[in-house]
Amino acid sequence: MTDGSQRSVEIERTSAGEYDVRNVRGGVIPLGSGDDERFTPVELLLAALGGCSGIDVDLVTSRKGEPTRFLIRVRGDKVKTEGGENRLENLEVEFDVAFPGGEQGDRARAIVPRLIRQSHDKLCTVTRTVEAGTPVSTFEAGAVTSPQ
Incomplete structure (x- = not known):
């Protein structure tokens, strides 16, 4: 790196x-x-998924028109696999956005679907990492010592 x-x-x-x-x-x-x-750590992961794409969508659409509502709902099911491992499945990121009527609002509304797809498919580092299944290394920084 x-x-x-x-x-x-x-x-x-x-x-x-x-x-x-x-x-x-x-x-x-x-x-x-x-x-x-x-x-919780799981809630922060969900927040990262939604926040990453939300920022992508917001930064571009708000240049066209200020949203009257910009809400992102993120959910997933915490399950235990047959091997006893905990994980999340059925991850969903739902955008609930609205813009005022008029030309600016129409321009912003028109690009939302493309921006959501683009964020998911290319831009959002969090989503891209989760979907790629990137390995995570864990290790101890130093030997743990007990007071004597």
Whole structure:
């Protein structure tokens, strides 16, 4: 990877089952196991799927006309495979967008279907990565030591 292509976050434990996800720009998202309002890892994955395509669609359509509604619903079924592995299936990203009447709204509305397809097929890094089934490496940074 080149320096300009790498993306990263850090996840810091704040207490049992509670974590803060930090990006290099200083943003923080609370992460948890689903016992409170904190986002779960699965919810963040769904948000990444919808957010990635949503940004693609929004940045182009809003140049044509300001939306009156821009909502993205993302869902999937958490299943356990016959081998006992947890995974998501039936992933769906639904766009619910509306633009005002008139020429600007008509121009924005007309390009939404093409932008959704283009984001899915080519632009959205998250969707492209999930659909490609990119391998994930996990490893320990250093030996874990116990206090004596």
